[in-house]
Structures are given as C-alpha cells and as structure tokens.
Amino acid sequence: MDNAQLSTANDPTQGSSIVQEWRIQILNNLLWAxxxxxxxxxxxxxxxxxxxxxxxxxxxxxxYTLSYLAIGAAAILHRLNVTIRALILxxxxxxxxxxxxxxxxxxxxxxxLWIGVITLALIYFDIPGGLIGFVLSLLVxxxxxxxxxxxxxxxxxxxxxxxxxxxxxxxxxxxxYVAILVLTLVPTYxxxxxxxxxxxxxxxxxxxxxxxxxxxxxxAQALAQQTAQLQxxxxxxxxxxxxxxxxxxxxxxHVLLAPIVGQLDQQRADTLLKRLLAVVSDRRVRxxxxxxxxxxxxxxxxxxxxxxxxxxxxxxxxEAVITGISPAMAQTITTLGIDMKTITTARSPQDVLLRRSPx
Numbered sequence: 001m002d003n004a005q006l007s008t009a010n011d012p013t014q015g016s017s018i019v020q021e022w023r024i025q026i027l028n029n030l031l032w033a034x035x036x037x038x039x040x041x042x043x044x045x046x047x048x049x050x051x052x053x054x055x056x057x058x059x060x061x062x063x064y065t066l067s068y069l070a071i072g073a074a075a076i077l078h079r080l081n082v083t084i085r086a087l088i089l090x091x092x093x094x095x096x097x098x099x100x101x102x103x104x105x106x107x108x109x110x111x112x113l114w115i116g117v118i119t120l121a122l123i124y125f126d127i128p129g130g131l132i133g134f135v136l137s138l139l140v141x142x143x144x145x146x147x148x149x150x151x152x153x154x155x156x157x158x159x160x161x162x163x164x165x166x167x168x169x170x171x172x173x174x175x176x177y178v179a180i181l182v183l184t185l186v187p188t189y190x191x192x193x194x195x196x197x198x199x200x201x202x203x204x205x206x207x208x209x210x211x212x213x214x215x216x217x218x219x220a221q222a223l224a225q226q227t228a229q230l231q232x233x234x235x236x237x238x239x240x241x242x243x244x245x246x247x248x249x250x251x252x253x254h255v256l257l258a259p260i261v262g263q264l265d266q267q268r269a270d271t272l273l274k275r276l277l278a279v280v281s282d283r284r285v286r287x288x289x290x291x292x293x294x295x296x297x298x299x300x301x302x303x304x305x306x307x308x309x310x311x312x313x314x315x316x317x318x319e320a321v322i323t324g325i326s327p328a329m330a331q332t333i334t335t336l337g338i339d340m341k342t343i344t345t346a347r348s349p350q351d352v353l354l355r356r357s358p359x
Contacts, residue, residue: 018199019192023124024082031075031089035068042068063099067092086124093117094133098140105148106169111141111177115184122185123192130185141177145170248279254286257349259324261294269305273312280318288313289349293324303338310343321345321352 042064049057074080074088094117101110114137122130149167249257258276262268276288290309295302310320323346325333333340346352 018203019196020082022195022199023086027082027086027089027124028075028078031071031085034071034089035075038068038071063095067096083124086120090117090121090124090129090133093120094136097137101140102144102147105144106173110144111137111173114140114177115181118181119184119188122189127189130189134181137177138174141170141174145174248275250283251289251349252287252353254284255289255353256280256283256285256287257289257291259291259294263297264292264295264302264305266301266305269302269309272305273309276309277312277316280313280316285318287319287321287352289346289352290320290322291324291349292322292329293326293348295324295329298325298329298332300336300338303333303336303340307343319344323348323352 046057046061046064049060053060070088070092074085077085093113097110097113097117099110100108100113104110114133118130118133118137121133125132145167148170247259249259251257256279258272260272264272272290276290279285280288290306292298292302292306306322310322313320321344325345346355
C-alpha cells in the first residue's frame with residue numbers, strides 16, 4: 001500500500017461524510033414529521049385558541065402559521081445547505097420554546113422543547129451550537145422568571161399571571177432543567193463522537209478492502225501475463241528441441257539431409273513427419289535424405305513411422321531416400337518381416353548425391 005492509498009484509507013473526512021449523511025437523513029425525517037404533526041397541531045390549536053381567546057388568538061395563530069410555513073420550506077427545499085435548513089428548524093423551535101416559556105411559565109412545555117432545541121444544536125453545530133442554545137434558554141427562563149415574579153407584563157394572560165410564582169420556584173426549576181439537560185447532552189455528544197469513530201473505521205476498512213481487491217486483481221493480471229510468457233517460452237523451447245532432434249541440412253540443389261540420432265518412437269516419428277513436411281513445402285525441396293545411422297535400434301514402430309513419412313513426402317512431390325541402415329538393422333528388419341520395398345534406400349547420403357542424376 002503506497003503513501004497516497006494509505007492516506008486515503010486513513011482520511012478522517014471519509015468517516016465525517018458518513019456522519020454528515022446521517023445528520024441529513026435525521027433532519028429530513030424530522031422536518032417531514034413536524035410538517036405532518038405540525039399541520040394537525042396548527043389546525044386543532046388554532047381552533048382551540050380561537051374558541052378560548054376569541055380575537056386575541058389571531059396573533060398566536062399568525063405565529064403558528066409562519067412557523068409552520070418556515071418548517072415546510074426547509075423540508076421541501078433540499079437544495080438549501082443543510083446548515084441553513086438546520087438553522088431554520090432551530091430558530092422556529094427556539095421561538096416556539098421561548099413563546100411557551102414566557103406565555104405559560106412553569107406550567108408549560110417550553111423547558112422540554114428547549115432541551116430538544118439544544119440537543120439538535122449540539123448535533124448540527126457541535127459544542128458551540130449547544131452552548132449558544134443553552135445560554136439563550138437560560139436568558140429566556142430568567143426573563144420569564146422576572147415576568148412571573150413581578151406580574152406586570154401585559155402580553156401574558158391574566159389568568160396565567162394569577163399564579164404567583166416565587167424566585168425559589170424558578171431557581172429550583174432552572175436547576176432541574178440544567179441537570180436534565182446535562183444528562184441528555186453528555187451521552188448524546190459522546191454517542192456522536194463514537195459514531196464518527198466507527199464510521200471512520202468502517203470507511204478505512206472498506207478502503208483497505210477495495211485496495212486489497214485491486215492489488216489482487218493486478219497480481220492476477222501479472223500472473224496471467226507471466227503464464228502467457230512462460231507458455232510462449234515453453235513453446236519456443238519445444239520448437240527448439242524439435243529442431244535439434246530433427247535437424248535439416250541442405251546438401252545439394254533442392255536436396256535436404258535429415259539425420260536421425262537416438263531412438264525413433266511414435267511421438268518422434270510424428271514430429272519428424274510434421275517438420276519435414278513444413279521444411280519441404282517452404283524450401284521447395286525435391287529430395288530428402290533421411291539418415292538413420294544414429295538410430296540404435298530399429299523396430300516395427302520405427303519402420304511404420306518412416307513409411308508414413310516417405311508416403312507423405314511423395315504426396316507433396318518430394319522423393320525420400322533412407323540411408324545409413326546398418327547390417328544389424330537390416331537383419332532386424334528382415335526378422336520382423338517389415339516390408340521396405342516401397343522405400344528407396346542408399347548406403348550413405350554421399351551415395352545419393354553420386355548417383356543422383358542431374359535435374
């Protein structure tokens with residue numbers, strides 16, 4: 001594994017991209033869930049507020065509607081940067097949490113919604129986002145405490161202000177809020193970091209697996225090339241051995257000498273036949289002298305091979321003469337009853353040249 005491939009496998013941005021995709025999927029699902037549930041809440045809540053408050057409910061209904069439209073736009077416009085879409089979600093939820101905290105005080109669900117807002121801020125904007133959300137939530141709660149303790153703010157319903165909350169109540173509530181927030185955010189933060197580590201490890205392992213697969217493929221290709229080269233070399237060596245086993249020498253005008261040295265078996269007889277046919281055809285040879293003086297033993301198989309060679313050469317218009325038959329070999333041929341009548345013989349290649357009539 002070279003340095004470039006190793007750095008790619010260990011690139012932390014690979015794992016971060018997986019976590020970012022996870023964040024995007026959560027954001028998309030969360031936005032659409034709020035669109036569906038928020039639509040139902042917008043209709044039912046608006047009707048309930050209007051029945052309870054009459055015309056005083058119109059500002060609340062307007063705020064609900066604008067918040068719903070903002071969430072719907074963030075859910076639909078996927079081309080927007082994920083940071084912008086997450087920021088829209090946090091602003092809307094933070095605004096609703098602020099509204100609920102100031103309007104309903106300790107009896108409302110504003111504090112619970114703030115926990116969700118800060119958790120999302122931590123997920124999408126890391127520690128700075130979580131700290132900003134935490135500070136804003138504390139400022140909102142302190143402001144709400146002042147409103148409820150003094151009880152002189154006109155935009156809070158009188159029936160709500162009738163509940164005379166004390167500083168002790170708000171201090172205890174804020175302390176409990178901070179404790180619950182810490183218990184929620186700390187595990188969430190470490191879970192995110194652990195997921196990033198796991199994503200990075202999975203990405204690195206996948207990159208290494210792809211690299212190993214590519215290296216294995218390259219090695220397989222190299223082995224295939226080496227095998228092909230070895231086969232070519234082997235074929236060349238075979239051709240060389242065949243040419244050495246059956247050498248051919250031109251000893252006259254269109255006359256070729258093919259001395260045979262060693263045992264003549266069926267395989268070698270086939271090789272002799274193929275080589276002589278190829279050479280005779282290429283060089284336009286008219287006569288081939290096959291010298292068997294170097295053959296130690298002569299049996300039926302050797303004789304059959306020579307007969308086939310002579311007949312094949314005749315078919316392509318070339319005369320074949322066998323020379324070098326020793327007395328012992330002649331006696332063996334006679335004993336075995338091998339018919340050599342159709343084969344032209346001579347004592348030596350020199351005798352063939354001496355008695356050869358001019359062409």
